[in-house]
Amino acid sequence: MRGFSLPFARFKTGLAAAAAGMIVSASVQAHAVECINTTCTLASSAAIAFQPTITITKNADIDFGTVLKGNCIYSIDTSGTVTGSPPVNCSTLSGSPHAANLTVKGSASMQVTISVGGYTADSTVTPSAARGKYNNGTEQAFPLNNVAAPTSAGKTLLIGASVTTAGTETNGASYAPSFTITVLYP
Amino acid sequence: MRAMSRTLMVAVCAGLLTMTAAPGSSTAFQPAVQVNAHITFVQPSTATKLSDVSMGHLRGQGYDQISLGTDGILRASGRAGEVQGQGQPSVIKISNTRDSVINFVSSNYRGGDGIGAMRAQCSLQAGGKNCMDAPVGGGARTLYIGMDMTVTDGVGLHTGASLKQPSFDMSIVYQ
Numbered sequence: 608m609r610g611f612s613l614p615f616a617r618f619k620t621g622l623a624a625a626a627a628g629m630i631v632s633a634s635v636q637a638h639a640v641e642c643i644n645t646t647c648t649l650a651s652s653a654a655i656a657f658q659p660t661i662t663i664t665k666n667a668d669i670d671f672g673t674v675l676k677g678n679c680i681y682s683i684d685t686s687g688t689v690t691g692s693p694p695v696n697c698s699t700l701s702g703s704p705h706a707a708n709l710t711v712k713g714s715a716s717m718q719v720t721i722s723v724g725g726y727t728a729d730s731t732v733t734p735s736a737a738r739g740k741y742n743n744g745t746e747q748a749f750p751l752n753n754v755a756a757p758t759s760a761g762k763t764l765l766i767g768a769s770v771t772t773a774g775t776e777t778n779g780a781s782y783a784p785s786f787t788i789t790v791l792y793p
Numbered sequence: 794m795r796a797m798s799r800t801l802m803v804a805v806c807a808g809l810l811t812m813t814a815a816p817g818s819s820t821a822f823q824p825a826v827q828v829n830a831h832i833t834f835v836q837p838s839t840a841t842k843l844s845d846v847s848m849g850h851l852r853g854q855g856y857d858q859i860s861l862g863t864d865g866i867l868r869a870s871g872r873a874g875e876v877q878g879q880g881q882p883s884v885i886k887i888s889n890t891r892d893s894v895i896n897f898v899s900s901n902y903r904g905g906d907g908i909g910a911m912r913a914q915c916s917l918q919a920g921g922k923n924c925m926d927a928p929v930g931g932g933a934r935t936l937y938i939g940m941d942m943t944v945t946d947g948v949g950l951h952t953g954a955s956l957k958q959p960s961f962d963m964s965i966v967y968q
Contacts, residue, residue: 660824661824663824663826665826665828668828668829668830668831669828669829669831670830670831670832671830671831671833672832672833673833673834673835674832674833674834674835675834675835675837676834676835676836676837677837681832683830696837698967700835700967701894701967707828709826709828725827732832734830737828766828768828768830770830770832772832772834776834777834778834778835778836779833779834779835780833780834781831781832781833782831782832782833782834783829783830783831783832784829784830784832785827785828785829785830786827786828786830787825787826787828788825788826788827788828789824789825790825791824
């Protein structure tokens, strides 16, 4: 064992961290280990940087409020403004509409990519065209590629979307179509 | 031999770590959250006019002001003195607006030919408090519409087809 200078403890630490959900941002380089009798010497060291796991906290879902029943497309932007199309028959009536509000936390240095998928209708109410406003930037369609590192303090992601309605919905009833937001290190 | 086994062990460990580190290689490392889009629907309310405003027959001339209350009482005053009679307010049935707050708004007054300025009045019960431009809670409603109007010197005798029918629109506006 004497002279065995391989930083094996770091590898063990890395494995434990990975098992705990940490993201490793750099792959390990191949190592040349020279052993003479019982003495081994590490020819090069491995540089490993661990990035914290990305977490997403949902502070609020989207809420369109109460709208007129009809064959419509209702859209809500990230500022919470609801528009109906066609406007003559499709308008918002009451409530306090707002966009979804998420907090994304993670690396202080690695950018992230935010994508959407898994659009799921609730009966005749079908979601589509989600749009995001990340870190107080410009509202845009997903995916949001290589946007600012979320940091441990977290960055805000506001989300708007559209829903298509058939006009056969139950009067006075609430619906909750959904979709999934995923955040990844590129 | 021990050195060889350690070398192999290191290689195995490095391989495992490289596999684990690949971003997106495992669903365990894909933070995702489901976003719900809540939306509530209400049936568009309807307004059904059961009757128009009717002031009956006014005889004579020179009535400067004619007012028909939501209770149907007609009051006319002007150069020919004061007259009181009975008319008929317009009655409009409004379907259930549920929990929405609504306003009643009058517009598009059409008079002419001796009928001057007009102003509608409304109440949710005959002769009740004026509900024009005041927020009202939701629910099925019966609206009684009266009106005030000014008769000018140009008014003449009108009967039958030439009966003058001034009009205006009543709108339900959701807040």
